[in-house]
Amino acid sequence: MKMQEYQGKELLAKYGVPVPKGQVADSPEQAFEAARALGGTVVVKAQVLSGGRGKAGGVKVAKSPEEARDFAATILGKELYFEQAKGNLRIDQVLVEEALAIEKEYYIGITTDRTTQRNVFIVSSQGGMDIEEVAHSNPDAIGRLPVDPFLGVRDFAIRRVAVQGGIPAAEIAQLAPFLRALYDAYVENDATLAEINPLVVTKDGTLIAGDAKIEIDDNALFRHPDFRAYAEVSEESHEYEKEARRRGISNYVYLGGNIGIIGNGAGLVMTTMDEVKRAGGEPADFLDIGGGAKAELVRNSMELVLSDPNVRGVLFNIFGGITRGDEVARGIIEGVASLDVRVPIVVRLAGTNAEEGLELLNTTDLIPAATMQEAAQKIVSLVGND
Ligand code: GDP
Numbered sequence: 001m002k003m004q005e006y007q008g009k010e011l012l013a014k015y016g017v018p019v020p021k022g023q024v025a026d027s028p029e030q031a032f033e034a035a036r037a038l039g040g041t042v043v044v045k046a047q048v049l050s051g052g053r054g055k056a057g058g059v060k061v062a063k064s065p066e067e068a069r070d071f072a073a074t075i076l077g078k079e080l081y082f083e084q085a086k087g088n089l090r091i092d093q094v095l096v097e098e099a100l101a102i103e104k105e106y107y108i109g110i111t112t113d114r115t116t117q118r119n120v121f122i123v124s125s126q127g128g129m130d131i132e133e134v135a136h137s138n139p140d141a142i143g144r145l146p147v148d149p150f151l152g153v154r155d156f157a158i159r160r161v162a163v164q165g166g167i168p169a170a171e172i173a174q175l176a177p178f179l180r181a182l183y184d185a186y187v188e189n190d191a192t193l194a195e196i197n198p199l200v201v202t203k204d205g206t207l208i209a210g211d212a213k214i215e216i217d218d219n220a221l222f223r224h225p226d227f228r229a230y231a232e233v234s235e236e237s238h239e240y241e242k243e244a245r246r247r248g249i250s251n252y253v254y255l256g257g258n259i260g261i262i263g264n265g266a267g268l269v270m271t272t273m274d275e276v277k278r279a280g281g282e283p284a285d286f287l288d289i290g291g292g293a294k295a296e297l298v299r300n301s302m303e304l305v306l307s308d309p310n311v312r313g314v315l316f317n318i319f320g321g322i323t324r325g326d327e328v329a330r331g332i333i334e335g336v337a338s339l340d341v342r343v344p345i346v347v348r349l350a351g352t353n354a355e356e357g358l359e360l361l362n363t364t365d366l367i368p369a370a371t372m373q374e375a376a377q378k379i380v381s382l383v384g385n386d
């Protein structure tokens with residue numbers, strides 16, 4: 001999950017990183033008000049989940065609240081082309097901040113390096129909008145240093161990477177707390193990327209974060225319920241995927257067909273999709289409900305899948321392992337009973353206590369199937385190919 005710049009800055013500020021005073025606005029009037037409250041020159045920045053906003057025309061220095069309002073009006077609700085995203089992105093919010101008197105722009109970041117299997121610091125004195133170009137044409141201007149997970153961030157490591165990155169010796173002591181804070185924010189929030197670019201050196205010689213880019217590992221989001229609210233508005237995902245997150249369902253992917261697919265275990269669900277395809281059907285989604293399959297989760301998942309009006313039938317594929325088949329069947333029966341379901345539901349149950357489960361299903365409108373192939377064929381023939 002990528003965070004918007006303002007969310008990243010809020011997070012870094014909690015770790016003691018100085019950030020410019022600012023306010024998010026989603027209308028030109030709000031941008032005007034924010035600029036007036038800040039006073040003086042401000043910078044208005046498109047909040048969008050792609051880098052390269054400067055180059056896309058999404059960052060502007062405004063000398064008056066009127067100018068801030070006018071720039072907000074030219075980009076809010078409009079799309080800008082982003083080279084990094086290779087496409088247009090709509091701007092729904094801008095961040096209005098006090099402008100910085102920029103002397104120099106540094107780059108500091110931390111990310112996971114698969115080769116060394118470490119978190120690695122990246123530091124460069126040549127930060128700003130052309131860092132990718134610098135990485136390409138002058139890789140020696142960029143310091144990289146894997147962090148030992150047991151030793152943590154040591155002073156000598158900070159000095160080494162800062163020197164490698166071309167930071168003047170006199171400024172390293174000032175830079176150190178930024179790297180420490182970035183590291184702590186990165187580790188404690190299960191980030192996969194934390195980056196400040198530019199880290200601005202102002203004309204009076206202080207350091208302040210001009211930008212913040214933070215990405216959180218989706219697999220760790222359950223440990224950070226606070227970030228769920230961010231994910232709702234921030235992911236460029238399909239509306240049903242956003243709805244899935246809101247419902248606390250993390251393993252849902254929208255696929256656009258007309259056969260809803262729900263199963264336990266990612267591999268099983270993917271195989272089910274293949275079988276449905278082979279039988280001539282089009283999966284509407286991938287939804288892995290994991291182990292357990294309690295009634296509440298089944299109901300929640302069904303409600304989500306059926307909220308897509310294109311869904312004309314649902315295929316449940318459950319393998320009873322530790323979870324017993326009869327328990328799962330009860331979960332499905334209870335879950336479905338509480339919903340007004342008007343499409344056929346085929347259930348394939350296998351594994352522990354599958355027979356007991358299938359017997360329970362026989363007393364309902366749910367259509368049992370003994371094998372995955374049979375289940376796929378049944379649902380496809382019931383839904384038809386229109
Ligand atoms: P990005 O292009 O999406 O990474 O957006 P940035 O937040 O990094 O902004 C792009 C550029 O705007 C920076 O590299 C600065 O050179 C420039 N800029 C000009 N004035 C300001 C200012 O007052 N504050 C900030 N943050 N950036 C400014």
Ligand code: MN
Nearest residue numbers: 128197198211
């Ligand atoms: Mn930037």
